[in-house]
Amino acid sequence: MYKMKKRGKTVIKKNILILISIICLILFLIILIDILTTKQITKLDYLIYKAILNIQTPIITPFFIVITFFGNTIPLIILTIIFSAFLLIKRKYFHLTFLILSMCLGTISELSIKALIHRLRPENSLIEITRFSFPSGHATMTTIFLTIFLYSTIKNIKSKKVKTALVITTILIIFLISLSRIYLGVHWFSDVLGGIILGILINSFILFLIKRYKK
Numbered sequence: 686m687y688k689m690k691k692r693g694k695t696v697i698k699k700n701i702l703i704l705i706s707i708i709c710l711i712l713f714l715i716i717l718i719d720i721l722t723t724k725q726i727t728k729l730d731y732l733i734y735k736a737i738l739n740i741q742t743p744i745i746t747p748f749f750i751v752i753t754f755f756g757n758t759i760p761l762i763i764l765t766i767i768f769s770a771f772l773l774i775k776r777k778y779f780h781l782t783f784l785i786l787s788m789c790l791g792t793i794s795e796l797s798i799k800a801l802i803h804r805l806r807p808e809n810s811l812i813e814i815t816r817f818s819f820p821s822g823h824a825t826m827t828t829i830f831l832t833i834f835l836y837s838t839i840k841n842i843k844s845k846k847v848k849t850a851l852v853i854t855t856i857l858i859i860f861l862i863s864l865s866r867i868y869l870g871v872h873w874f875s876d877v878l879g880g881i882i883l884g885i886l887i888n889s890f891i892l893f894l895i896k897r898y899k900k
Contacts, residue, residue, distance in 0.1 A: 702893040709886035716879045720819060730873040734807055737868055746811060753865035756823035761830060780837040787891045791829045795822045810870035821872045821880035824863045828884025831855050
């Protein structure tokens with residue numbers, strides 16, 4: 686009876702992961718197709734871009750430059766290595782596999798899509814940056830790393846208050862790093878939104894595969 690209940694819960698969790706993956710894939714494709722065709726979301730991008738220009742000040746800008754730094758490639762690589770070492774020491778091989786596969790697929794996906802779409806970044810950005818715009822690599826990779834960090838650590842926390850604080854902090858960091866890309870003028874709103882959705886899609890897909898094929 687216990688094994689049947691456990692197996693039933695596992696099936697439900699897998700189905701939820703499939704559902705999340707499908708929803709995220711549909712949302713991402715809607716944004717992508719709109720960018721390539723009707724460009725309706727571009728109107729919203731310009732409205733948000735103009736609104737951001739009105740609030741850019743010498744006081745706020747340094748804050749967002751610091752925030753966006755933590756979503757850069759080098760800091761994320763360092764954090765990934767440190768967290769991977771921690772998972773290895775704790776013998777959490779399931780979570781380690783999840784982290785490595787998702788980070789690798791995330792990097793390949795966002796770079797490949799950028800190269801295929803060739804979407805130009807906003808003009809007059811506050812920091813210099815190369816390559817194309819869609820999707821936001823910062824939003825994609827930050828979402829992947831932080832949600833896996835949350836998934837891997839929250840089960841070991843007994844306090845509900847600490848769990849709640851950790852969830853809120855994770856969401857807040859992802860939001861701030863994503864917002865920093867729009868504020869600094871290096872990404873459109875749809876770039877960041879697409880990046881977050883892509884990150885969730887990759888994590889749910891990889892997690893489903895690992896759960897499906899683990900021995």
